[in-house]
Amino acid sequence: MYAPADVSEERAAVLATAAPWASDTASAAPASLVSAVLEEYGAITRRALLPHLEHGEPRRYLYGPAGDYPRRSGRMLRSSLLIASARAFGADLESALNTAVALELIHNAFLVHDDVEDEGLERRGRPTLNVLHGTPIAVNAGDALAILSLRPLLDNRITLGPRVALRLLEEVERTVRESIEGQALELGWRNDNAIGLRDEDYLRLVLRKTCSYTTIFPVRAGALIGTRDGLDLDVLTRFGFFLGAAFQIQDDLLNLVGDHARYGKELDGDIWEGKRSLMMIRLFQCATPAELEQLAEALRPSRAGRTAEQVAWIRERMLAYDCFEYARQVAHGLAGAAQHEFERCFAQLPDTRDKRFLADLARWVLARD
């Protein structure tokens, strides 16, 4: 595992830094730089990615479905973060591109299998692959996306040499494994209908399931490419963790209070799925014993067994107990901690646009809502 093993200690540090910093988030400046870089690096990555999905056979039952999510408009946060980290550490864009492509393929593989496992209905504004093609073809398409990520990673031996290529594969192996472990934790919570969870459990989950591949890997891999494996990558892990956790909480908030057209997933989908978001866990903590019993009842069946009344009631209870506001505050605290870690890790690097992009990300994460 990565450095922040004792999540409860991190949590205290986060809340301590939250208040003074959070008030500063109204500034519009970071959004424009971050958006510009996401658009630029995202477009370059997508251009390099799509050929991996365009020429394979069979088309209709494999490469067509496998190429569907990557062609839908995604944020391309992960690949952009990786490229910016590599460039901030002195690499050129070209040398980071294979790994950026691989990361987006892995991300899409996760999305496809997550949607199967959660019986998700919408993804990036359209029906999920499992809805469009059924479970068998969706599972197989996810497998294709995962193995396709290996090709650009092997191409790294040409651009980066065999030693760095193999080091990156080691990072990928650990990252993907941890994400799958995180997914298993979450599936276990749902299977057990867990209602005794605490904030620390949530943070431990997102560390593995989300942060590992969304933020920690991109920053570490970028530094590895930029320094040609010349840096102790563990110093970067906390920045990635704080940033990724803030991002995930904000993403879950958008699911419940966001604008459907911009969010691209069904609103309240997380409640329908019985997801243990930070808001849900806060509700577990605030609820009366009678409410907790009613909650357990409502969350016990699988998605299809929940009623619209139950979903509306859970949402209303979250509002009544200020669960959204609470989650917003934790996200702000985490973003502030990410900012703090950023200064510590990247202070020595020259002042470039990529460094400023990394510096602005924490505030951009919060500004999304």
Added chain:
Amino acid sequence: MYAPADVSEERAAVLATAAPWASDTASAAPASLVSAVLEEYGAITRRALLPHLEHGEPRRYLYGPAGDYPRRSGRMLRSSLLIASARAFGADLESALNTAVALELIHNAFLVHDDVEDEGLERRGRPTLNVLHGTPIAVNAGDALAILSLRPLLDNRITLGPRVALRLLEEVERTVRESIEGQALELGWRNDNAIGLRDEDYLRLVLRKTCSYTTIFPVRAGALIGTRDGLDLDVLTRFGFFLGAAFQIQDDLLNLVGDHARYGKELDGDIWEGKRSLMMIRLFQCATPAELEQLAEALRPSRAGRTAEQVAWIRERMLAYDCFEYARQVAHGLAGAAQHEFERCFAQLPDTRDKRFLADLARWVLARD
């Protein structure tokens, strides 16, 4: 793609060699050497494999289920074939073991996802993971098995050096991708309720779905390890293809005419699943138009929509048209072609126990029923 692109031409060659050779299969000698080697190499591989699954967390919802199939008694054909090929080409066992472990992990990952996609009920004499734990946990456990295969493949950089390790990863990438493409072909046939298939379609399917990782990869990877990437591996592909296709046809025959206790899957499971086995395709070719219509009707719904009467009727029609005997003959022809290719590829190698194991495999495949 590998060498045998024009499968129909191969098919003619196979049938031409079938007759004289097939009569020689009653000999009991090969079975004992093959069984002994499978037992020996299988045990060594399993001992090296299980630690990858024993220490991970979470246990109950990930590493427990992921370790289930590998702990059930499998034949360990793939790993044994790889080790024997490596040793026949001059390597020691130790240098092939990481790749053998990776291959068994990949094989088990395929089994888990195949069972999800086929709604399979039994595997190696026990309920499938999807039956035991549901689809979400089974899909995630399959993902874990797949990524766990990367670790021993990366360990190859210590035992074999970075260049050979990366070459093996290239072989793995192509192999896994082709298997997934084969699986997509098969899912497509079921989705389209295809009934106009021919023997060539079947051979093209098993080339990708089965042979690529069951026989072609083990022989190629073994030679790569044994010669330290000093051989044009394509000369070995036809041996792997013929052997793997004979193996798959025989396996499908055992599903329909075998002994349940030894086979470990539900008998007639392939008919329940609507699988386009060679026997099913032969039935398509022999059936009257009225029967073909009835067949299409029976195969149209998913597994749950088929009746025991329909399954029994399909089985009875297969018997009436000698479809089992036909498939047996094709398997014999393929095994004969494998034997022929073996002489061509391995004649120059010293006479070792591993070479004799490889020589005996084709007859062993047929003797299994």
